[in-house]
Amino acid sequence: MTAMVKAEGVHKSYGAAHILKGIDLEVAPREVFCLIGPSGSGKSTFLRCINHLEKINGGKLYVDGDLVGYRQKGDKLYELKDSEVAAQRRDIGMVFQRFNLFPHMTAIENVMEAPVMVKGESKAVARERAIRLLDRVGLGDKGNNYPSMLSGGQQQRVAIARALAMEPKLMLFDEPTSALDPELVGDVLDVMRDLAESGMTMIVVTHEMGFAREVGDNLVFMDGGVVVESGHPREVLGNPQHDRTKAFLSKVL
Amino acid sequence: MTDKLDKASGPADTPPAGSTPHEPIRAIPVRHYGRWISAVVILALVVALGYAFSQGNVRWATVPEKLFDGSIIKGLFNTIWISVASMAVGLVLGVVFAVMRLSKNPVTSTIAWFYIWLFRGTPVYVQLLIWFNLALIFPVLNLGFYKDEMTQVMTPFLAALLGLGLNEGAYMAEIVRAGIQSVDEGQTEASHALGMTQTQTMRRVVLPQAMRVIVPPTGNEFINMLKTSSLVVAVQYYDLLRAAQDIASTSFAVMEMFFVASIWYLALTSVFSVGQYYLERYYARGALRTLPPTPWQKVKANLSRFSNRKAVA
Ligand SMILES: Nc1ncnc2c1ncn2[C@@H]1O[C@H](COP(=O)(O)OP(=O)(O)O)[C@@H](O)[C@H]1O
Ligand SMILES: [Mg+2]
Secondary structure: OOOOEEEEEEEEEEOOEEEEEEEEEEEOOOOEEEEEOOOOOOHHHHHHHHOOOOOOOEEEEEEOOEEOOEEEEOOEEEEOOHHHHHHHHOOEEEEOOOOOOOOOOOHHHHHHHHHHHHHOOOHHHHHHHHHHHHHHOOOOOOOOOOHHHOOHHHHHHHHHHHHHOOOOOEEEEEOOOOOOOHHHHHHHHHHHHHHHHOOOEEEEEOOOHHHHHHHOOEEEEEEOOEEEEEEOHHHHHHOOOOHHHHHHHHHHO | OHHHHHOOOOOOOOOOOOOOOOOOOOOOOOOOHHHHHHHHHHHHHHHHHHHHHHHOOOOOOHHHHHHOOHHHHHHHHHHHHHHHHHHHHHHHHHHHHHHHHOOOOHHHHHHHHHHHHHHHHOOHHHHHHHHHOHHHOOOEEEOOOOEEEHHHHOOHHHHHHHHHHHHHHHHHHHHHHHHHHHOOHHHHHHHHHOOOOHHHHHHHHHHHHHHHHHHHHHHHHHHHHHHHHHHHHHHOOOOHHHHHHHHHHHHOOHHHHHHHHHHHHHHHHHHHHHHHHHHHHHHOEOOEOOOOOOHHHHHHHHHHHHHHHHHHO
């Protein structure tokens, strides 16, 4: 079975700043893969490389067997055109720390936008799915609200519905609950748990260790742009082997 | 922007259940003597000025007589037409050059920089004259499929359109650029992550949000355009001012005709200001929790408050 995501020695620098220093990992289909690590360790950068929001400087990155951002012919790599990169991203959903909903569209319009624009779906079909998805994240009655009229937790659930509307095969979550008031975190985690149970492949950057332990199939601890330790969440969290992991966990647990 | 939005609005205007009843404060308001004095002084000056005008060499009756004169109305429509057309050219060029200016391609962004530098750096009056006299450099226009004498091609209308439109484009480019840059980068990212292309992202996500920043200064630009368009007299275009001047030179009603033109310019800018209000309101949707009332809604609210008060009394 091909891995859903496969990273081979992925490097990323911004100018002189070397951020990712050779990341190797594999995410199997239907897996919930948790990524933890201190701030600035490169977690967001890595997620953004997976859907080519950032170009990698070295190594190789595959999603569902396809090279991200390039086409390989013989031993030469060819950069993909803007439209081809966009096509690759259709199958990868992303949820951001700051939601990034489109503020000039209502919740339902946010969810309908990509299927209509990208897949050329009819508005009627897109609307029907949007209603279903908003229902699924518990916001069936909020479709006509603009994001500014929704709480943070509600906005994040709309953002999840928006990503799901493209029927992705992989979902990336970048600290989806970090910007939320504590009492709103639970609703978002419930939606994610439900999604995991439905068999979605998910890569989740999170500081919610409870969620990682309960829902995660695999966990990676990153620090300074490298993978320090990986394994089953209960093992890494319960019995960390490296000093850096221990130091980090003692701060967040 | 989003952090403002996190705090869901509570029932802020209903007092908490346990609050104690309170007496309204009764106090004597501060007296603003200064305001009264300055109002009287200003009023006196206005009266004096009005008197000077009424005694001057002006036949006031001519103003209403000529206000709806056929050639004035024709000039008025030409002024509206050239302003709208030039503004449209300016808007399109503005968006194109703003996007070019922000491009990562250094050639593209340098071209845009040069255009903005050139057309903002020279007087629009001079630009109009250069377009109008273009035949001095290019006597013949040859586009391959189309060939003609430049003096035939460069009509007053075309010279006016190019002069005003290209100049406006340079100003609009800067306004649009500021608008695009005001949109949070997270918006572009979210759009790209959904599989939207650069163009789709610009059209569906960035520009609609940039509009909130773009519309108010664009309204000012259009109001300026309505007035600046009077410079097209220089290229023989028959606008409102030209019509007024023509009548003035034959009827010797010089000041009167300038007043006629001014009344129409004021009418145009006033009508447009109302339109701009509604446009700004439209693009504020989603950004403001409650839209400000329209002038008509304000009037209705005041009327109903008035009738309520009467009912109580
Ligand atoms: N666009 C950028 N330009 C320069 N440096 C960046 C950029 N984005 C991120 N970085 C740097 O990369 C490092 C890793 O950032 P990030 O991936 O966001 O970390 P994390 O998500 O683990 O907190 C940080 O030191 C950050 O300053
Ligand atoms: Mg991060």
